[in-house]
Amino acid sequence: xxxxxxxxxxxxxxxxxxxxxxxxxxxxxxxxxxxxxxxxxxxxxxxxxxxxxxxxxxxxxxxxxxxxxxxxxxxxxxxxxxxxxxxxxxxxxxxxxxxxxxxxxxxxxxxxxxxxxxxxxxxxxxxxxxxxxxxxxxxxxxxxxxxxxxxxxxxxxxxxxxxxxxxxxxxxxxxxxxxxxxxxxxxxxxxxxxxxxxxxxxxxxxxxxxxxxxxxxxxxxxxxxxxxxxxxxxxxxxxxxxxxxxxxxxxxxxxxxxx
Amino acid sequence: xxxxxxxxxxxxxxxxxxxxxxxxxxxxxxxxxxxxxxxxxxxxxxxxxxxxxxxxxxxxxxxxxxxxxxxxxxxxxxxxxxxxxxxxxxxxxxxxxxxxxxxxxxxxxxxxxxxxxxxxxxxxxxxxxxxxxxxxxxxxxxxxxxxxxxxxxxxxxxxxxxxxxxxxxxxxxxxxxxxxxxxxxxxxxxxxxxxxxxxxxxxxxxxxxxxxxxxxxxxxxxxxxxxxxxxxxxxxxxxxxxxxxxxxxxxxxxxxxxx
Numbered sequence: 467x468x469x470x471x472x473x474x475x476x477x478x479x480x481x482x483x484x485x486x487x488x489x490x491x492x493x494x495x496x497x498x499x500x501x502x503x504x505x506x507x508x509x510x511x512x513x514x515x516x517x518x519x520x521x522x523x524x525x526x527x528x529x530x531x532x533x534x535x536x537x538x539x540x541x542x543x544x545x546x547x548x549x550x551x552x553x554x555x556x557x558x559x560x561x562x563x564x565x566x567x568x569x570x571x572x573x574x575x576x577x578x579x580x581x582x583x584x585x586x587x588x589x590x591x592x593x594x595x596x597x598x599x600x601x602x603x604x605x606x607x608x609x610x611x612x613x614x615x616x617x618x619x620x621x622x623x624x625x626x627x628x629x630x631x632x633x634x635x636x637x638x639x640x641x642x643x644x645x646x647x648x649x650x651x652x653x654x655x656x657x658x659x660x661x662x663x664x665x666x667x668x669x670x671x672x673x674x675x676x677x678x679x680x681x682x683x684x685x686x687x688x689x690x691x692x693x694x695x696x697x698x699x700x701x702x703x704x705x706x707x708x709x710x711x712x713x714x715x716x717x718x719x720x721x722x723x724x725x
Numbered sequence: 726x727x728x729x730x731x732x733x734x735x736x737x738x739x740x741x742x743x744x745x746x747x748x749x750x751x752x753x754x755x756x757x758x759x760x761x762x763x764x765x766x767x768x769x770x771x772x773x774x775x776x777x778x779x780x781x782x783x784x785x786x787x788x789x790x791x792x793x794x795x796x797x798x799x800x801x802x803x804x805x806x807x808x809x810x811x812x813x814x815x816x817x818x819x820x821x822x823x824x825x826x827x828x829x830x831x832x833x834x835x836x837x838x839x840x841x842x843x844x845x846x847x848x849x850x851x852x853x854x855x856x857x858x859x860x861x862x863x864x865x866x867x868x869x870x871x872x873x874x875x876x877x878x879x880x881x882x883x884x885x886x887x888x889x890x891x892x893x894x895x896x897x898x899x900x901x902x903x904x905x906x907x908x909x910x911x912x913x914x915x916x917x918x919x920x921x922x923x924x925x926x927x928x929x930x931x932x933x934x935x936x937x938x939x940x941x942x943x944x945x946x947x948x949x950x951x952x953x954x955x956x957x958x959x960x961x962x963x964x965x966x967x968x969x970x971x972x973x974x975x976x977x978x979x980x981x982x983x984x
Contacts, residue, residue, distance in 0.1 A: 507905055561906055565882050566924040623824050628907045631890060632898050639891050646766055647820055648887045650909040665825040 467583055472601050475529075476584055479574055482524045483588050483595060486517055486572055490557070490590055493517075500564055509560045514538055517556035521574065525552050535703070537676045547580040547702055553679035558587075559653025567591070571655025575679035577702060585683030587655045596659055596684055604662065604688050613689050614664035619645050619718035622667030624711075625657040626650055630670065636695050636707065636723040638670055644722060654678065661690060661711055668711025668719060670695065678708050691716035695723055726842055731860050734788075735843055738833055741783045742847050742854060745831055749776055749816070749849055759823055768819045773797055776815035780833065784811050794962070796935040806839040806961055812938035817846075818912025826850070830914025834938035836961060844942030846914045855918055855943055863921065863947050872948050873923035878977035881926030882906050883970075884916040889929065895954050895966065895982040897929055903981060913937065920949060920970055927970025927978060929954065937967050950975035954982055 467475075490513055499512040518538045525534055532550035534541030544551060552574065557563050559570035572588040576599075584599040596611075598604040604611055624645040630638050631648065642648040649666060651657050654673055658681035660666040671677075682692050682700060692710035694700060697720050700708065709719055726734075749772055758771040777797045784793055791809035793800030803810060811833065816822050818829035831847040835858075843858040855870075857863040863870055883904040889897050890907065901907040908925060910916050913932055917940035919925040930936075941951050941959060951969035953959060956979050959967065968978055 561882070565905060566919075568924055623820070623911070628901065632901060642887065642891060646824060647911055648909055649911055650907055652882070652906055652908055660825075665827055 467578055469601055472583060472599070475576065476597070476602065478528055479576075479584065479586055480595070480597065482521060483572060483574070483586060486520055486556075487588060487590050487593075489520060490517055490572070494567060498564060507561060509564055510538060511557070511560060511564060513563070514557040514560060515540070517572065518554060521554050521556060521572075525554070535675055535679075537674070544703060547577060549579065551577045551702070553577070553676050553702070555655070555676035555679075558655040558677060559651075562652050562656075569651060569656050570653055571659070573655050573676065573680040575683055577679070577683075580702060582683030582686065585680035585687075587659055587680050587684065589656065589659055594659075596662060598687060599683050600687050604684050606663070611662065611688070613712065616689075616712045616714045617664075617667040618712075618714040619667060619722075621646065622712075622715060623647050623649050623665070624715070624719075625660060625666040625669035625671075627671035628652070630672070630707075636670070637725065638723070640725075641670065641719050641722050644718065654681065658685065658710070661685065662688065666711075667715035668709065670707070670709050670719065672705065673708040674705045675702055678710075681710070685710055689713070696720075697724075726837055728860055731842060731858070734835065735856070735861065737787055738835075738843065738845055739854070739856065741780060742831060742833070742845060745776055745779055745815075746847060746849050746852075748779060749831070752776075753826060757823060766820060768823055769797060770816070770819060770823060772822070773816040773819060774799070776831065777813055780813050780815060780831075784813070794934060794938075796933070803962060806836060808838065810836045810961070812836070812935050812961070814914070814935035814938075817914040817936060818910075821911050821915075828910060828915050829912055830918070832914050832935065832939040834942055836938070839961060841942030841945065844939035844946075846918055846939050846943065848915065848918055853918070855921055857946060858942050859946050863943050865922070870921065870947070872971065875948075875971045875973045876923075876926040877971075877973040878904050878926060878981075880905065881971075881974060882908050882924070883974070883978075884908050884910060884919060884925040884928035884930075886930035887911070889931070889966075895929070896984065897982070899984075900929065900978050900981050903977065913940065917944065917969070920944065921947065925970075926974035927968065929966070929968050929978065931964070932967040933964045934961055937969075940969070944969055948972070955979075956983075 563570040654677040695707040814832040913936040954966040
């Protein structure tokens with residue numbers, strides 16, 4: 467995709483997100499309709515669905531030839547990364563959304579033949595949009611941001627998944643001990659933002675494509691590493707345990723989890 | 726203390742805190758001088774010390790007959806809760822302060838003969854001051870806040886201490902499993918704010934008097950429960966493992982940790 471076209475898409479997506487945020491804030495004032503999906507901790511609300519509907523409609527009108535992978539299933543069955551593939555997470559961190567009315571994100575990614583073009587993570591309550599890609603750089607609202615420093619695990623805080631800590635899956639408890647401390651925020655979007663800003667040196671969690679689609683583009687643009695927990699490249703259409711962070715922290719964690 | 730006097734003190738403390746926040750924000754722009762205290766995760770910076778100095782000076786000028794208990798030791802040796810006792814935490818969540826430049830708090834409490842009079846927790850980067858006491862009520866900046874609902878543990882998120890989770894101290898891993906999820910934020914002040922706002926139903930951590938002094942006053946004013954992990958009243962001059970939350974979540978946790 468050419469740079470002019472990328473800029474045009476970027477302006478368009480930002481206008482959708484601005485409208486999407488306003489709609490979510492309005493809908494939050496009414497009583498939420500909350501349903502469980504796979505268990506009592508896996509929630510979906512009327513707002514997740516309405517927002518996916520809104521964003522999928524926008525994408526279909528703007529880019530009718532593309533495929534859309536959406537968390538709530540209002541997009542397409544995507545089985546190949548050929549062509550343009552949009553990935554939509556209308557509310558990332560639905561438990562936080564329901565129980566905290568805070569600490570959740572709207573995320574959109576655009577891939578072309580498997581290559582990340584543009585990624586968006588919108589911290590709705592903080593009103594901060596993290597956006598960009600390899601051709602534009604990474605922005606917090608209108609301000610360009612870069613990796614502060616290539617921190618090692620021992621020199622930073624690590625974001626983890628609560629369930630993985632409780633079961634000590636992949637030896638993450640040892641990862642926590644080697645770091646300066648673990649943090650559990652409950653939203654991949656918020657954790658990835660924290661890594662981009664330098665507040666965490668890394669993050670480990672079981673993630674689905676819509677959880678890491680936008681983050682992968684932003685992180686790699688700014689020199690962070692993201693892979694499966696065993697160091698393999700991510701398949702954008704599959705769920706897996708994801709490890710991301712500064713190159714040094716990524717390497718340090720790989721050493722621990724492979725022991 | 727009479728209500729007029731409480732109102733006067735309240736205005737005074739708010740003016741100190743406003744100035745204190747500005748000073749901290751300015752000092753954050755310069756390079757921090759970071760030292761360890763009891764270990765690599767127990768930090769103190771030049772800003773902690775300068776801010777305690779500033780606040781202790783303000784209190785001494787305003788209330789020379791009182792005693793001051795401060796985290797960095799610039800106050801008095803306080804061995805009795807008789808009379809007026811001020812408790813100061815110049816930077817709560819120093820690790821977050823150093824590594825995130827975010828998610829930390831300035832805290833002040835005023836006790837009279839062991840009774841909480843006024844408490845202050847200032848989320849510096851969020852620019853939100855939680856203040857008040859039994860005679861004034863609890864405020865987020867200028868807005869009065871109350872307990873949203875007496876949530877049970879099973880119906881909410883629980884704030885925990887990372888090290889306690891790793892060692893499963895007091896069976897906190899089971900507390901996490903019974904909840905809708907654990908969150909680890911790394912600052913007692915930020916966790917207590919989250920409970921006051923209803924974002925967490927409870928919080929468990931090893932705490933020192935300056936970590937819970939202000940929070941105890943605000944929480945109890947709004948009907949939350951706070952005690953040691955075995956359900957005993959807190960001694961304002963001692964460190965202990967603290968459990969706080971909605972009355973229902975507090976009861977639910979006590980049942981689990983006493984098994």
